Amino acid sequence: LMGRLVDQLDEATIRAMGVFYAVQEPVKSETRGEGDSAAGRRLSQECAGCHGEDGNTDQASMPTLAGQDAKYFVKGMKHYKNGERNHQKMFEAVEGLNEQDMIDLATFYAEQTPRRRDVRVPLRSAEWINRCERCHGIDGNSSDPRFPMLAGQDKTYLVSALESYASKVRANTTMHAMSGPLSSMDIERIAQYFASQQPRAVVYMRLPCAENQ
Structure with a gap:
């Protein structure tokens, strides 16, 4: 019976059910x-x-x-x-x-008395994207030279990059912490979102030097 029931469920539904019962x-x-x-x-x-x-x-x-x-x-x-x-x-x-x-x-x-486990409720895709945008800019259009632009990047590339950070193949402790909790579905959705955004050229303005004032 359970085999027939779970065969009809996709990964997102299974994850949601797991979180519901775990909490x-x-x-x-x-x-x-x-x-x-x-x-x-x-x-x-x-x-x-x-x-x-x-x-x-x-x-x-x-x-x-x-x-x-x-x-x-x-x-x-x-x-x-x-x-x-x-x-x-x-x-x-x-x-x-x-x-x-x-x-x-x-x-x-x-x-015996059962204890509830310490469960981290996973973030929704929109919440993960919001976290990404804190460094990489709205819609992935970074205006900070320290962080690369994500908007318009190829989805396959973004998936590969996130997987490399999650497995610590690529070195970056901040990205290790960000990507470590991501599921394969999270990675797919984040990559799909940023790949679909319109990239914008970054304009840097040269500020006048103090001695020229």
């Missing part, structure tokens, strides 16, 4: 497990490296188990064990567990 305040399941919580705690030591001592992990790629519904947890473990969920590391983790072990683990984690 919600988690609530512990009200349903208590039917196993031995103390036994589950002992078994959980094998899981702590990835999922945290109490099921609250700091690793972005790992799910929080604290407060998870016990029945859902057991169902998930069974799916890993029988291969219905294809995940080699989880298969190895649950391969030696019997059903009672799973119930005990589920009971332990269901009793």
Whole structure:
């Protein structure tokens, strides 16, 4: 079912959904497990490296188990064990567990209090563009000789440049900080925007020297 649902979602929708759920305040399941919580705690030591001592992990790629519904947890473990969920590391983790072990683990984690993670809400494309314009000028027409003009540059070039800064191939600590948080979609949209702007010639005015006054 989930496979069919996510197949219809584009990257932007998936990212937006991820942010929405990540910023919600988690609530512990009200349903208590039917196993031995103390036994589950002992078994959980094998899981702590990835999922945290109490099921609250700091690793972005790992799910929080604290407060998870016990029945859902057991169902998930069974799916890993029988291969219905294809995940080699989880298969190895649950391969030696019997059903009672799973119930005990589920009971332990269901009793733990989940913590909301520290989530940085990503900026919208317009907000990123506004940040770029602080140095590179409105619409990418820079009037500061320290910063290059972006308006009218080829989109492919701009994408390549941002990717090079993000990966630190090109040296510039300011641009490393700016481009590091960008997703591939952010880069595409920023590049598309500045590539579509009309470039303007920069006019420098020579000021009279003080001694000539």
